[in-house]
Amino acid sequence: MAEEKTQTFEIPKTCKAGVVVNEGPDFHVEVQDVPVPEIGPTDVLIKLNATGICHSDLHFMLNDWNVPKMSDLGTKCAGHEGSGVIVKVGDQVKNLKPGMRAGYKPIQDTCGACELCRNGNECYCAKAVLTGLMVDGSYKQYIVSPERYTTLIPDGVDDYIAGPIMCSASTIYTSIKESQLQPGDWAVFPGAGGGVGLQGVQLAKAMGLRAVAIDTGEEKKKLCLETGGAEHFIDFKKVENVADEVVRVCDGIGAHGVFVTAIQTYPTSLTYLGSRVGGRVMCIGLPPAGTQHMDVDPTQMIFRKQSITGTLVSSMADVDKTLDFARRGLLKPIYTVYPLSQFNEAVQKLRRGEIAGRAVVDFNKESIFTVALGFTGHVVSAFRNPIITGVNADPTAIRVGDDYFVVTSSFEYFPGLPIHHSKDLVNWEIIGHGLTRSNAIFDRQLLTTGGIFAPTLRHHNGTFYLITNYADSFNPADQRPFLITTDDIFSGNWSQPLYFDQTGIDPDLFFDDDGCVYLSTALPENGPKGGNSTIWQSMVDLRTGHSLNQPKLIYSSDLPLAIRWAEGSHLYKINGTYYLSVAEGGTEVLHRQTIHRGPSPSGPWETSPLGPIVFNSRDPSLPIQQTGHADLVQRPDGKWYAVFLAVRPQLPTNLNGTYQLGRETFLSPVTWSQDGWPLANNGSAITFEIEDPSLPAQQTNDTVWKDDFSSPSLTSGWEFRGTPYGNWYRLENSSLILRGTPRTLSALDGMALITRKQDDLHYEFSVDLDFQPTLESHEAGITAWVNDQYHNSISLMLCENQNSTYCLRTETIAQGVGIDGNVTTTYMPLSERDASDGVPSVRLYIRATPDTYQLGYSSPDYKSPKWLVAFSASWMAPHSGGRISWQGARMGLYATGNGVPMLKEAVFRRVEVSTSRVV
Numbered sequence: 001m002a003e004e005k006t007q008t009f010e011i012p013k014t015c016k017a018g019v020v021v022n023e024g025p026d027f028h029v030e031v032q033d034v035p036v037p038e039i040g041p042t043d044v045l046i047k048l049n050a051t052g053i054c055h056s057d058l059h060f061m062l063n064d065w066n067v068p069k070m071s072d073l074g075t076k077c078a079g080h081e082g083s084g085v086i087v088k089v090g091d092q093v094k095n096l097k098p099g100m101r102a103g104y105k106p107i108q109d110t111c112g113a114c115e116l117c118r119n120g121n122e123c124y125c126a127k128a129v130l131t132g133l134m135v136d137g138s139y140k141q142y143i144v145s146p147e148r149y150t151t152l153i154p155d156g157v158d159d160y161i162a163g164p165i166m167c168s169a170s171t172i173y174t175s176i177k178e179s180q181l182q183p184g185d186w187a188v189f190p191g192a193g194g195g196v197g198l199q200g201v202q203l204a205k206a207m208g209l210r211a212v213a214i215d216t217g218e219e220k221k222k223l224c225l226e227t228g229g230a231e232h233f234i235d236f237k238k239v240e241n242v243a244d245e246v247v248r249v250c251d252g253i254g255a256h257g258v259f260v261t262a263i264q265t266y267p268t269s270l271t272y273l274g275s276r277v278g279g280r281v282m283c284i285g286l287p288p289a290g291t292q293h294m295d296v297d298p299t300q301m302i303f304r305k306q307s308i309t310g311t312l313v314s315s316m317a318d319v320d321k322t323l324d325f326a327r328r329g330l331l332k333p334i335y336t337v338y339p340l341s342q343f344n345e346a347v348q349k350l351r352r353g354e355i356a357g358r359a360v361v362d363f364n365k366e367s368i369f370t371v372a373l374g375f376t377g378h379v380v381s382a383f384r385n386p387i388i389t390g391v392n393a394d395p396t397a398i399r400v401g402d403d404y405f406v407v408t409s410s411f412e413y414f415p416g417l418p419i420h421h422s423k424d425l426v427n428w429e430i431i432g433h434g435l436t437r438s439n440a441i442f443d444r445q446l447l448t449t450g451g452i453f454a455p456t457l458r459h460h461n462g463t464f465y466l467i468t469n470y471a472d473s474f475n476p477a478d479q480r481p482f483l484i485t486t487d488d489i490f491s492g493n494w495s496q497p498l499y500f501d502q503t504g505i506d507p508d509l510f511f512d513d514d515g516c517v518y519l520s521t522a523l524p525e526n527g528p529k530g531g532n533s534t535i536w537q538s539m540v541d542l543r544t545g546h547s548l549n550q551p552k553l554i555y556s557s558d559l560p561l562a563i564r565w566a567e568g569s570h571l572y573k574i575n576g577t578y579y580l581s582v583a584e585g586g587t588e589v590l591h592r593q594t595i596h597r598g599p600s601p602s603g604p605w606e607t608s609p610l611g612p613i614v615f616n617s618r619d620p621s622l623p624i625q626q627t628g629h630a631d632l633v634q635r636p637d638g639k640w641y642a643v644f645l646a647v648r649p650q651l652p653t654n655l656n657g658t659y660q661l662g663r664e665t666f667l668s669p670v671t672w673s674q675d676g677w678p679l680a681n682n683g684s685a686i687t688f689e690i691e692d693p694s695l696p697a698q699q700t701n702d703t704v705w706k707d708d709f710s711s712p713s714l715t716s717g718w719e720f721r722g723t724p725y726g727n728w729y730r731l732e733n734s735s736l737i738l739r740g741t742p743r744t745l746s747a748l749d750g751m752a753l754i755t756r757k758q759d760d761l762h763y764e765f766s767v768d769l770d771f772q773p774t775l776e777s778h779e780a781g782i783t784a785w786v787n788d789q790y791h792n793s794i795s796l797m798l799c800e801n802q803n804s805t806y807c808l809r810t811e812t813i814a815q816g817v818g819i820d821g822n823v824t825t826t827y828m829p830l831s832e833r834d835a836s837d838g839v840p841s842v843r844l845y846i847r848a849t850p851d852t853y854q855l856g857y858s859s860p861d862y863k864s865p866k867w868l869v870a871f872s873a874s875w876m877a878p879h880s881g882g883r884i885s886w887q888g889a890r891m892g893l894y895a896t897g898n899g900v901p902m903l904k905e906a907v908f909r910r911v912e913v914s915t916s917r918v919v
Contacts, residue, residue, distance in 0.1 A: 015140065029139070044145055054167050176204060176257075196284065217691075283310040336359055345762075391664065393663035397632075413720065416433060430716050436492060502521060504521025508571055510601060536552065626647045660878075726750070759915065765891040791892075811823060855868055
C-alpha cells in the first residue's frame with residue numbers, strides 16, 4: 001500500500017491576533033499583525049479557524065484575580081478555546097500530522113509526571129502552563145501546542161462548537177461527573193440560559209439526570225426547555241422564593257446537585273439543597289477575587305452530608321468525552337460568531353453580559369460583518385440597536401399603511417431633515433430630506449448648537465406634516481417653529497415653510513378628533529423672562545400659522561432644578577385618553593422620557609407611577625446612555641414601539657465615556673400595564689439586542705460603500721455645513737471637483753467642505769486626490785470632522801519654504817491642558833513617483849476604531865496605506881473639551897486657500913467606505 005502523503009501548508013511570517021491593550025478596567029482588544037511562533041521538536045503548530053471568548057479571558061485582561069499580569073509574563077493574547085488544523089509538526093513528533101484538526105485548551109502543558117498528572121487532575125499541576133496568561137492564547141491565529149497535550153477534534157464537530165468545548169462545556173461536564181450524581185437525580189442550574197449553564201443542562205439530560213433550569217424571561221425558558229431539555233424552568237423574577245420552589249420541584253426535599261455558573265447565585269446556592277442528604281454544590285463560575293462568599297453552616301454539612309466542591313477545568317480525557325457528546329448530537333451549544341475585525345466588540349459585549357451563549361471569533365472572516373447566531377436548536381429572534389446608526393438624533397416616527405417613516409434632526413447641516421423609510425421597523429433606508437432647497441432655510445453662520453432642531457412627523461387626511469424649528473445661535477429668543485407638507489413623501493416635493501406665531505423649540509403637532517390642531521413647544525417657564533424649559537401649547541390654524549388662543553403652560557418638570565428641562569414633547573390620544581410624552585433631564589447624561597395622561601389635550605396630567613418610559617442613565621455602568629426624545633408608533637396588529645435617541649459611549653463604555661458617533665436612533669417594543677401605562681423593553685434597560693420574535697431579522701448592510709461621482713448630482717448621504725452658496729463644487733468626468741474658498745475648516749460658513757456621517761465605530765474612509773497647489777496656503781484633503789473647533793485632517797499642499805516640493809500635512813488634536821487640547825502638525829514630503837505629469841496623486845485614508853483614529857495615505861507604488869499619525873477617539877466626541885455640540889463624527893472632503901483665493905482645483909475620485917457593522 002502506498003504511503004499516505006503528508007499535507008503541506010504555506011506558513012506566513014506574521015498572523016492576525018487579538019492583542020490586549022491597557023490591561024485593567026479600561027482594557028480593549030486590538031487586532032494586530034504578530035509574528036508566527038516557532039515550534040520546538042516535540043511541538044505542533046496549529047492554525048486556528050476560530051476561538052471562543054471565555055469569562056476567564058476577561059479576568060486575565062481585567063487583572064482582577066490574584067495572579068500576575070499577562071504583560072508581566074510576556075503574554076499579549078488571551079484565550080483558551082481554540083479550534084483549527086495542525087499545519088506543521090516538530091522533528092520528534094510521532095503521532096500527529098499536518099492536516100489533523102486540533103484544539104487549544106486552558107492548560108497548554110503540565111509536568112506529566114506528578115501525582116496529579118497521573119491521576120487525571122493535571123489542571124492542578126504546580127507546573128501547569130495556563131493558556132492566555134503564561135503563554136499566548138487562542139486570540140492569536142497561529143499557536144504552539146506540545147504534542148502530548150494536543151486535543152484532536154473528531155469529524156462532525158465544527159470549529160464554532162469545538163472551540164468553546166475546550167473550556168466551558170468540558171468544564172461543566174467534569175463538574176457533573178465529579179458530583180457523582182446518578183441517573184434520575186435532580187441537577188439544578190442557576191443561570192441556565194447562559195452559555196455554560198445551557199451546555200450543563202444538555203449534558204445533564206444526556207447523562208440521565210433531571211435538570212432544573214433557573215433563569216428569567218420567555219426566551220430563556222424556551223431555550224432551557226426546548227433546546228436544553230430541562231424538565232422544569234423556574235423564573236426567578238416570578239416566584240416569591242426560588243429556594244422553596246426548587247425544593248418543591250425536587251421531590252419536596254431539594255436538589256441532589258447545584259451547578260453554579262452564574263456567580264451572583266453563590267450566596268443562595270446552598271439553600272437549593274434543602275434537606276437533601278448528600279446534596280452537593282458544585283462551584284464552576286469564577287468571580288473576581290474576594291467578591292463572592294457562601295455562608296456555610298458546618299452542622300448542615302455534617303448532619304446532611306452536604307458538601308461544596310470546585311471544578312477548575314477539564315482533563316484531556318474529559319475534553320475528549322465532551323467532544324464525543326457533541327459528535328453524537330447530544331451537546332448543541334449556542335454561539336454568536338463575530339469576524340476578526342469585531343474582536344474587541346465581541347469581548348466587550350461578553351463583558352457587559354449582552355451575548356446569549358458563547359461568543360466565537362472567526363479568524364477567516366475579516367471583512368464579513370454579520371453576526372451569525374449559530375444554534376443547533378432554538379434560535380432567538382432579536383433585532384439590533386441602534387436601528388439608524390451615525391448621528392441621527394430626536395427621531396419622530398409614523399406608520400402609514402405598511403410603511404414606517406422616521407425623521408431626525410439635522411441641526412446646521414444641509415440638506416435638512418433626513419427621512420428614513422422601513423417596511424418592518426428594523427431595516428431602514430434614507431429616501432430623501434424635508435429641506436432640499438437652499439431658499440427654504442438660509443442657514444449661515446451657525447454655531448454647533450444651532451440649526452434644525454427636533455422635528456415631529458404626522459400624517460392626517462392624506463397629507464404628511466413635518467414640523468420643526470430653526471434655532472438661531474446668535475438670537476436664541478427667536479425660535480420660530482415652521483411646517484412643511486407633502487402629499488407624497490417619496491417624491492421629495494415639500495412645500496415652502498409655514499411659520500407659526502407661537503415660538504419655542506421641539507414643536508409637536510396633534511390632530512384631535514374634533515378637528516382642532518394643537519401646537520406644543522418647549523419654552524422657558526417664565527416666557528420671555530427666562531427660566532427652565534417647560535411645555536406650552538396653543539390651538540393653531542394650519543392655513544395661516546396663526547394661534548387661535550394664547551399659548552398656555554401645560555407641563556413643568558418636577559425634577560431637581562439643575563435638570564428641570566422639559567422638551568421634545570409628543571401628544572397622543574389612545575383609547576380615548578390623552579397621553580403627553582416628554583423628554584426630561586436635559587438631553588445629556590440624565591436624559592429620559594416620561595409619560596403622563598389626562599382628560600384633555602391640555603391636561604391636567606397624571607404622571608406614570610411606573611417611572612420613565614426609557615431611562616438607561618439610572619445605571620451609569622450601562623453601555624447605552626442618554627435615552628430619550630422618544631416617539632411612539634403602532635403596528636397594524638396593535639403592538640406599540642418607541643423610537644428614541646441614545647448614545648454608545650466609548651473610553652470607557654459607560655456614562656463616563658465619550659461618544660464619537662453622536663446621538664443615534666434606537667428602537668424598543670412597548671408594553672402596556674393593566675392600568676394603561678407604557679414601558680419600553682418591559683421596563684428593563686435598553687440593550688443592543690432586544691428579543692422580539694414578531695420582527696424579522698435585520699438585513700446585512702453593504703460593508704463597503706463606494707461613490708464614483710458618476711451621478712449628475714451628489715448621492716444621498718453627502719452633506720454641507722450650512723446652506724451652500726457660491727459655485728465651489730461640481731461633478732464632472734466621474735470626479736468631484738472642489739475649488740477651495742478662502743474660508744478655512746474653522747469658519748462658521750462658506751468653506752468648501754462636503755461630509756458624510758460616520759455610521760460605525762469600526763470605519764475606514766478613503767479617496768483618490770489629484771491636486772497641484774500653487775501657494776503654501778493652498779490645501780486639499782480629507783478630515784475627520786466634528787465641528788469648526790474640532791477636526792483632524794490629512795491634506796496635500798506645498799511644503800513650508802519649499803515651493804517646488806509637495807507634502808502631506810496632518811493636523812491632529814491631542815490630549816492637552818484646557819478645553820482645546822494641543823494641535824500637532826506634521827509634514828511629509830512626497831516623492832516624484834507620487835506625481836503623474838507633475839500633478840501629485842495620492843489616496844488618502846482615515847481609519848476609526850472605538851478608541852483611536854488614524855490618518856494615512858497610499859501611492860501607486862504600494863497597495864495598502866501607510867499610517868502617519870493616530871489620535872484619541874475622545875477628541876472626535878461632540879462634547880470634546882467641554883464644549884457643547886449636538887453632532888457626531890463625520891468624514892469630509894475639503895479644499896481651502898486658507899485666507900486667499902485658490903486658483904487650482906482639487907479633483908476627488910473613487911470614495912470608498914468600509915465598515916464592520918453588526919446588524
